[in-house]
Amino acid sequence: MSEVVGQFKPRPRGETRRRILNIAADWLQQRGYHGFSFAQIADELEIRSGAVHYHFRGKADLVEAVFARYREEFAWWCGQLPEGPRRSVDWVERFLDLEAKNIERGRVCPLGLAGVEFASLPAAACREAEALRDELRDWLTDTLHTGRANGELSFSAAPQDMAQLVMASAQGAIQLARLQSPGDFLKVRRALLASLGATAAH
Amino acid sequence: MSEVVGQFKPRPRGETRRRILNIAADWLQQRGYHGFSFAQIADELEIRSGAVHYHFRGKADLVEAVFARYREEFAWWCGQLPEGPRRSVDWVERFLDLEAKNIERGRVCPLGLAGVEFASLPAAACREAEALRDELRDWLTDTLHTGRANGELSFSAAPQDMAQLVMASAQGAIQLARLQSPGDFLKVRRALLASLGATAAH
DNA sequence: GTCTATAACGTGATAGAC
DNA sequence: GTCTATCACGTTATAGAC
Numbered sequence: 208m209s210e211v212v213g214q215f216k217p218r219p220r221g222e223t224r225r226r227i228l229n230i231a232a233d234w235l236q237q238r239g240y241h242g243f244s245f246a247q248i249a250d251e252l253e254i255r256s257g258a259v260h261y262h263f264r265g266k267a268d269l270v271e272a273v274f275a276r277y278r279e280e281f282a283w284w285c286g287q288l289p290e291g292p293r294r295s296v297d298w299v300e301r302f303l304d305l306e307a308k309n310i311e312r313g314r315v316c317p318l319g320l321a322g323v324e325f326a327s328l329p330a331a332a333c334r335e336a337e338a339l340r341d342e343l344r345d346w347l348t349d350t351l352h353t354g355r356a357n358g359e360l361s362f363s364a365a366p367q368d369m370a371q372l373v374m375a376s377a378q379g380a381i382q383l384a385r386l387q388s389p390g391d392f393l394k395v396r397r398a399l400l401a402s403l404g405a406t407a408a409h
Numbered sequence: 410m411s412e413v414v415g416q417f418k419p420r421p422r423g424e425t426r427r428r429i430l431n432i433a434a435d436w437l438q439q440r441g442y443h444g445f446s447f448a449q450i451a452d453e454l455e456i457r458s459g460a461v462h463y464h465f466r467g468k469a470d471l472v473e474a475v476f477a478r479y480r481e482e483f484a485w486w487c488g489q490l491p492e493g494p495r496r497s498v499d500w501v502e503r504f505l506d507l508e509a510k511n512i513e514r515g516r517v518c519p520l521g522l523a524g525v526e527f528a529s530l531p532a533a534a535c536r537e538a539e540a541l542r543d544e545l546r547d548w549l550t551d552t553l554h555t556g557r558a559n560g561e562l563s564f565s566a567a568p569q570d571m572a573q574l575v576m577a578s579a580q581g582a583i584q585l586a587r588l589q590s591p592g593d594f595l596k597v598r599r600a601l602l603a604s605l606g607a608t609a610a611h
Numbered sequence: 612g613t614c615t616a617t618a619a620c621g622t623g624a625t626a627g628a629c
Numbered sequence: 630g631t632c633t634a635t636c637a638c639g640t641t642a643t644a645g646a647c
Contacts, residue, residue, distance in 0.1 A: 245624090256622090266622095313528065318584065320525055321588060323441055325587040333589075362604065365596075368597070371582065372596075372597050376577045379576065379577030382527075384524075385524045386538055394567075395577045398573065447641065458641085460613070460615075466642095
């Protein structure tokens with residue numbers, strides 16, 4: 208009918224929604240739930256802040272959707288892991304790499320964020336974060352358990368306790384690294400792999 | 410001269426300032442820098458929000474002072490540790506107890522908070538947090554190093570790497586515990602002590 | 612010296628234009 | 630269906646009362 212309708216620039220269907228999610232995830236992991244506003248998201252998209260409410264009813268819904276997407280992304284990530292002779296060691300290292308990627312982008316782990324802001328985060332977002340934590344924990348527990356049974360790994364604690372240690376230290380290490388000390392993640396990574404009885408991949 | 414001056418209730422000199430610091434520390438560790446306001450502090454003290462600005466020039470100064478006090482408290486805490494036959498193991502356990510105390514009070518570790526909100530925290534507060542991190546790391550490194558030399562502890566990684574692991578996992582564990590899972594800290598504690606080659610004091 | 616009243620601004624959210 | 634104009638509220642900060 209017409210290529211440009213009214214006074215606003217139309218975008219491909221679903222495109223704006225996807226962009227909002229990306230920008231929100233970025234801000235959320237960089238500055239926390241209360242550290243960004245609809246106006247900032249709207250500025251990046253060159254629209255008014257009210258327009259964001261068309262795609263997401265409120266900030267709570269937006270952040271819930273961001274956390275839900277983290278879960279989808281993690282499920283996808285799990286599915287693309289390669290099998291191999293050092294499966295468990297490789298997978299743990301890849302998990303640590305995945306967490307470390309946050310540092311380059313100036314982000315923290317979403318779970319760390321949720322833990323810190325728990326008391327002021329919308330309940331629905333907390334539920335998503337808890338589900339993500341469970342999924343990470345179960346995946347790690349299974350991976351560590353298998354690795355020890357294989358003889359790839361060697362540690363004395365229970366696999367689930369060790370899984371919690373890996374999760375907690377990874378998210379804590381990212382936070383320490385942000386405090387003007389980017390090398391801190393690597394130190395934790397070394398100590399963690401040594402504690403798991405895994406020699407570095409090279 | 411007079412027992413009640415004007416229309417406000419006078420408090421002992423320095424008392425209001427101290428109370429503001431206490432309340433701010435509580436809110437800060439419970440909800441983050443952007444998660445509380447001067448009005449909320451003022452409400453608890455039954456004064457107007459503007460009055461807080463008499464004691465602290467702005468929110469940045471207030472939070473800087475809170476972080477500075479964490480450093481003082483840690484220095485005091487270090488000074489009151491008892492010597493003994495299991496000095497290093499005991500000290501590490503006491504450190505973990507100190508961190509765990511945050512959970513009971515609904516707080517996270519100040520360093521975790523600073524790491525998460527780093528990008529939107531006043532620069533002066535970040536400097537204080539970095540100094541606190543250095544002090545914790547140095548104390549832990551020394552304690553772990555001594556413990557391994559004593560034969561109390563047994564681990565293969567470098568003491569400083571291990572110190573970072575202890576710090577990171579403690580603050581991460583507190584955050585995980587907040588996500589409706591209070592037992593998570595204990596799991597990390599067990600895995601950590603096992604990785605340090607220390608048997609639990611029970 | 613200590614606090615109250617009020618300003619100036621930024622926030623999430625809504626009603627309605629097109 | 631998508632976005633703009635605008636609102637009511639909460640925020641930090643300042644000026645000045647006593």
